[in-house]
Amino acid sequence: MEYSSMNKAQLQAEYDAVAKDFEALKAKGLKLDMSRGKPSKAQLDLVSGVLTALTTPEECAVEGTDARNYGELAGLPCARRYFAEILGCKPEECFMGGNASLTLMYDTISKAYTHGLLHSEKPWAKLDKVKFLCPAPGYDRHFKISQSFGMEMITIEMTENGPDMDAVEEAVKDPAVKGMWCVPKYSNPSGCIYSEEVVERIASLKPAAPDFLLMWDNAYCIHEFEGDFVPFPDIIGLCEKHGNPDMVVEFASTSKVTLPGAGVACMATSEANMKYLMKLMSFQTIGYDKMNQLRHVRFLKDKENTLALMKKHAAVLGPKFAAVVDGLERELAPLGFASWSHPKGGYFVSLDVMEGTAKRTVALCKEAGVVMTPAGNPFPYGKDPKDSNIRIAPSLPPKAELEAAVEVLCVCAKLAALEKLLNK
Amino acid sequence: MEYSSMNKAQLQAEYDAVAKDFEALKAKGLKLDMSRGKPSKAQLDLVSGVLTALTTPEECAVEGTDARNYGELAGLPCARRYFAEILGCKPEECFMGGNASLTLMYDTISKAYTHGLLHSEKPWAKLDKVKFLCPAPGYDRHFKISQSFGMEMITIEMTENGPDMDAVEEAVKDPAVKGMWCVPKYSNPSGCIYSEEVVERIASLKPAAPDFLLMWDNAYCIHEFEGDFVPFPDIIGLCEKHGNPDMVVEFASTSKVTLPGAGVACMATSEANMKYLMKLMSFQTIGYDKMNQLRHVRFLKDKENTLALMKKHAAVLGPKFAAVVDGLERELAPLGFASWSHPKGGYFVSLDVMEGTAKRTVALCKEAGVVMTPAGNPFPYGKDPKDSNIRIAPSLPPKAELEAAVEVLCVCAKLAALEKLLNK
Numbered sequence: 001m002e003y004s005s006m007n008k009a010q011l012q013a014e015y016d017a018v019a020k021d022f023e024a025l026k027a028k029g030l031k032l033d034m035s036r037g038k039p040s041k042a043q044l045d046l047v048s049g050v051l052t053a054l055t056t057p058e059e060c061a062v063e064g065t066d067a068r069n070y071g072e073l074a075g076l077p078c079a080r081r082y083f084a085e086i087l088g089c090k091p092e093e094c095f096m097g098g099n100a101s102l103t104l105m106y107d108t109i110s111k112a113y114t115h116g117l118l119h120s121e122k123p124w125a126k127l128d129k130v131k132f133l134c135p136a137p138g139y140d141r142h143f144k145i146s147q148s149f150g151m152e153m154i155t156i157e158m159t160e161n162g163p164d165m166d167a168v169e170e171a172v173k174d175p176a177v178k179g180m181w182c183v184p185k186y187s188n189p190s191g192c193i194y195s196e197e198v199v200e201r202i203a204s205l206k207p208a209a210p211d212f213l214l215m216w217d218n219a220y221c222i223h224e225f226e227g228d229f230v231p232f233p234d235i236i237g238l239c240e241k242h243g244n245p246d247m248v249v250e251f252a253s254t255s256k257v258t259l260p261g262a263g264v265a266c267m268a269t270s271e272a273n274m275k276y277l278m279k280l281m282s283f284q285t286i287g288y289d290k291m292n293q294l295r296h297v298r299f300l301k302d303k304e305n306t307l308a309l310m311k312k313h314a315a316v317l318g319p320k321f322a323a324v325v326d327g328l329e330r331e332l333a334p335l336g337f338a339s340w341s342h343p344k345g346g347y348f349v350s351l352d353v354m355e356g357t358a359k360r361t362v363a364l365c366k367e368a369g370v371v372m373t374p375a376g377n378p379f380p381y382g383k384d385p386k387d388s389n390i391r392i393a394p395s396l397p398p399k400a401e402l403e404a405a406v407e408v409l410c411v412c413a414k415l416a417a418l419e420k421l422l423n424k
Numbered sequence: 425m426e427y428s429s430m431n432k433a434q435l436q437a438e439y440d441a442v443a444k445d446f447e448a449l450k451a452k453g454l455k456l457d458m459s460r461g462k463p464s465k466a467q468l469d470l471v472s473g474v475l476t477a478l479t480t481p482e483e484c485a486v487e488g489t490d491a492r493n494y495g496e497l498a499g500l501p502c503a504r505r506y507f508a509e510i511l512g513c514k515p516e517e518c519f520m521g522g523n524a525s526l527t528l529m530y531d532t533i534s535k536a537y538t539h540g541l542l543h544s545e546k547p548w549a550k551l552d553k554v555k556f557l558c559p560a561p562g563y564d565r566h567f568k569i570s571q572s573f574g575m576e577m578i579t580i581e582m583t584e585n586g587p588d589m590d591a592v593e594e595a596v597k598d599p600a601v602k603g604m605w606c607v608p609k610y611s612n613p614s615g616c617i618y619s620e621e622v623v624e625r626i627a628s629l630k631p632a633a634p635d636f637l638l639m640w641d642n643a644y645c646i647h648e649f650e651g652d653f654v655p656f657p658d659i660i661g662l663c664e665k666h667g668n669p670d671m672v673v674e675f676a677s678t679s680k681v682t683l684p685g686a687g688v689a690c691m692a693t694s695e696a697n698m699k700y701l702m703k704l705m706s707f708q709t710i711g712y713d714k715m716n717q718l719r720h721v722r723f724l725k726d727k728e729n730t731l732a733l734m735k736k737h738a739a740v741l742g743p744k745f746a747a748v749v750d751g752l753e754r755e756l757a758p759l760g761f762a763s764w765s766h767p768k769g770g771y772f773v774s775l776d777v778m779e780g781t782a783k784r785t786v787a788l789c790k791e792a793g794v795v796m797t798p799a800g801n802p803f804p805y806g807k808d809p810k811d812s813n814i815r816i817a818p819s820l821p822p823k824a825e826l827e828a829a830v831e832v833l834c835v836c837a838k839l840a841a842l843e844k845l846l847n848k
Contacts, residue, residue: 113538
C-alpha cells in the first residue's frame with residue numbers, strides 16, 4: 001500500500017514496524033560505504049597488465065621519442081591518436097594531461113580567469129560577475145570548481161534527456177553567462193544519456209558571451225555496465241558544424257578504465273583553441289607524464305580492445321547496480337514515495353526520496369553505519385531545493401555488503417518519510 | 425695575448441685566422457645541441473629499476489593504502505617522508521605533485537592570482553600592479569611564468585654568493601613587490617650556491633607585502649657532479665625562526681634523479697600554508713599519481729641511497745662539465761675577454777662573452793650547426809642588458825660531440841668579439 005493512501009493509524013503502525021527494523025539494523029554495528037564512485041579491487045585487478053607495459057629502456061622508445069625524457073608538450077602522438085579514436089575527434093584536437101581530467105578542467109577555468117579564453121574580451125578575473133549553468137543534479141566537483149572561483153551558479157533542471165534546453169537557451173542570452181557543465185553520457189548522478197536533440201541544441205546555442213565555454217566532461221563515454229557500447233556524437237565536430245567551432249572543451253580519462261589514481265587524462269578541443277591553450281600551457285609544464293601515456297597505449301591498444309576491457313568491468317559492476325535497483329524496487333516501489341534512475345552505464349544511481357527527507361535519510365543511514373554521499377552534494381552550493389535527492393555509488397563495496405547497505409538505505413528512507421508524514 | 429692588448433693589425437690578423445677556423449667548422453656540417461638541460465640516455469639507463477618497482481597488485485599496497493585507487497590528496501605518506509628527508513623539513517610540510525615541479529610553481533602563482541595566498545588581502549588579479557624580484561641571470565621558465573601573468577619583473581643582480589641582498593632588502597620595501605624567484609643551490613645558470621649569509625638575509629627579510637612569496641626552487645638540491653654532497657639549510661625552518669613562517673614555498677623533484685618526463689615533484693611549505701593551499705587544491709585534484717610516488721619510494725628508498733645514485737649521475741655528468749670548462753679555459757682564457765662559472769653541481773655553465781656579442785655569438789654558433797640557448801633567455805623579458813651571457817647545457821650530448829660543440833662556441837665567441845673590436 002502506498003504511504004499516500006494510508007490513514008494516520010496505518011502510518012503509525014508502519015512507523016512502529018520500520019522503527020523496529022531500523023533499531024535491529026543499527027544493532028548489527030554495520031560499517032558500509034556507498035558514498036564514492038571508486039572502482040573496487042576486483043576492477044583494479046583486471047588491469048594489472050598496465051603495471052608491466054613498460055619495464056625496459058627499449059620499450060620506452062616510441063616513434064622516435066624517448067618517453068622517459070622531456071618533450072612533447074601535447075603528449076605522445078600515439079596517445080593523442082588513441083583518445084581521438086575513443087572520442088571520435090582528430091588527434092590534433094587532443095591534449096594529454098596528467099592523471100586526472102578534473103585537473104585539466106580546473107586549469108581550463110583557471111586560465112579563463114587569469115588569461116582569458118581564445119575569444120575573451122578580457123580575463124574573467126577582471127569581470128564583475130561570471131555566471132555558469134549547472135544542470136542539476138550534477139557532479140559536485142564541477143560545482144565546487146565554479147564556487148571556488150566565485151561564479152554565480154545557475155541551476156538548470158536535468159530531464160531524462162539531458163539539461164532543460166528551453167531554460168539553457170534563455171539563460172545564454174545573458175552575456176555574463178560564460179559556460180555550462182555537462183556530463184553528456186551516463187550523467188553523474190542520474191546516468192541519463194543526453195538525447196541527440198539535446199546535444200544538437202547545445203552545439204547550436206547562440207550565447208551572448210563570445211567566450212562561452214561548454215565544459216563537456218565525457219567521463220563515462222565508454223562506461224556501459226549493461227548492454228553494448230552506445231555510440232556518442234563528436235561534440236567538437238558538431239559545434240563546428242553549427243558555427244561554434246571554439247565553444248567546447250571535452251574531457252575524458254582512463255580513471256575508470258585502468259587505475260583511478262594513476263590513469264591518463266585527455267582534453268580535446270578545436271585546433272584554434274589548442275593553439276591558444278598550448279601557448280598558455282607551455283608556461284605551466286614541459287609536458288605531462290609520457291611514460292604513463294605510453295603504458296596506457298601499450299596496454300589498452302585501441303578502442304576495440306578497450307571496449308573488450310570495459311565488458312570485464314561491466315561483469316563486475318553490472319550485478320552491483322542490479323542489486324541496488326532490485327533492492328529499491330522491492331522495498332520502496334510499493335510505497336509510492338520514491339523514484340530512482342535505471343542507468344545502463346556510469347557510476348551512480350540517483351534516488352529521489354520524499355521531498356524534505358533526503359538529509360534526514362542520509363543522517364539515519366549514518367546512524368545505522370552506512371555512509372552515503374551528503375544529501376545536496378549534487379546541487380550548486382550543496383543545496384538541493386527539494387531536499388529529496390540521494391546519490392548512490394554502488395561500485396566500491398562487495399555485492400553482499402552492498403545488499404546490506406541498500407536494505408539500510410530503504411529502511412532509513414521509509415523512516416524519514418514516515419517521520420515527515422506523522423510530523424515527528 | 426689578450427685581445428685588449430692587441431693593436432689593429434694584430435686584431436685583423438687574428439680575425440682572418442678565426443674567420444678561417446669558422447669557415448672550416450661550418451664546412452663540417454655539424455648538428456650539435458647545447459641548449460637544453462636534458463639528461464642523456466646514459467643517465468636514464470641508470471634508473472631502469474624504477475620501471476620495475478611496481479609490477480604486481482600486491483606491490484601497490486602501502487601502509488593501508490592501495491596506490492592504484494583514488495585518495496590521499498597530499499600524496500602517499502611514504503613519499504612525503506622521503507622528500508622531507510631530502511629537504512630537511514617535516515613530512516607534514518610536503519605535498520606531492522605530478523611529474524613536474526614547474527607545474528606546482530605555476531599553480532602556486534596562479535592561485536595567488538585567482539584566490540590569494542594565506543596572508544593576501546585580496547587575490548593578486550584584483551591588484552593594479554604585481555612586482556616580482558628576478559635574480560638574473562636566472563631560470564627562463566620562472567621569468568616566463570611571471571611574464572605570462574603580467575607581473576612587472578625587477579632584475580636583481582646575481583653575485584657568486586646569490587642575489588645582491590642590498591638590492592633585495594631595498595626592493596621589498598615596496599608593497600607591490602610580491603615575491604622573488606630563487607634557485608638556492610647550483611643556481612640556474614651560474615651554478616653558484618647561495619651563501620649562508622645570503623640565505624639568512626633572505627629568511628629574515630621584512631617585506632612590506634604581507635603575502636610576499638619566496639619561490640624557493642631547490643631543483644638541484646642533491647645534484648653534485650663533483651665532490652661530495654653539500655648540505656643545505658632547511659629554508660622553511662629558517663623562515664620560521666626569523667618570524668616569516670609562511671613566506672616560503674619550496675619546490676623539488678626527481679626530474680634529474682630518475683626520469684625527466686616522468687619523475688615526481690614535491691612542494692614544501694609551512695603547515696599553515698599547507699592547510700590553506702590543500703583546501704584550494706582539493707578543487708583541482710583528488711590527488712596526484714600515487715603509483716609513480718610509490719615507484720619512486722621503492723626505487724630510491726631514502727636519502728642515502730639517492731645520494732649513491734647521484735654519484736652515478738655525477739660519473740656521467742662530471743666529465744662533460746670538465747670538457748666544457750677545459751675547452752673554455754684552453755681557447756678563451758688567454759684572450760681575456762670572456763669569463764665563466766665553475767660549478768660543481770646543477771646542469772649549466774654560465775658564460776659571459778664580450779659585452780654586446782652574446783646574440784651574435786649564438787647566431788654564429790647556429791650558422792655552424794650548434795644550437796645554444798637563445799642569448800638573453802636567462803633574463804627577465806628575455807633581454808640581457810649587457811648582451812654578454814650565454815647559458816651552456818652540457819648534459820645531453822655525448823662527450824665527443826660536446827667537445828666539438830665547445831670548439832665551435834669558442835671560435836664563434838672570438839669571431840663575434842673581433843667583429844666588435846674591428847667594427848665589422
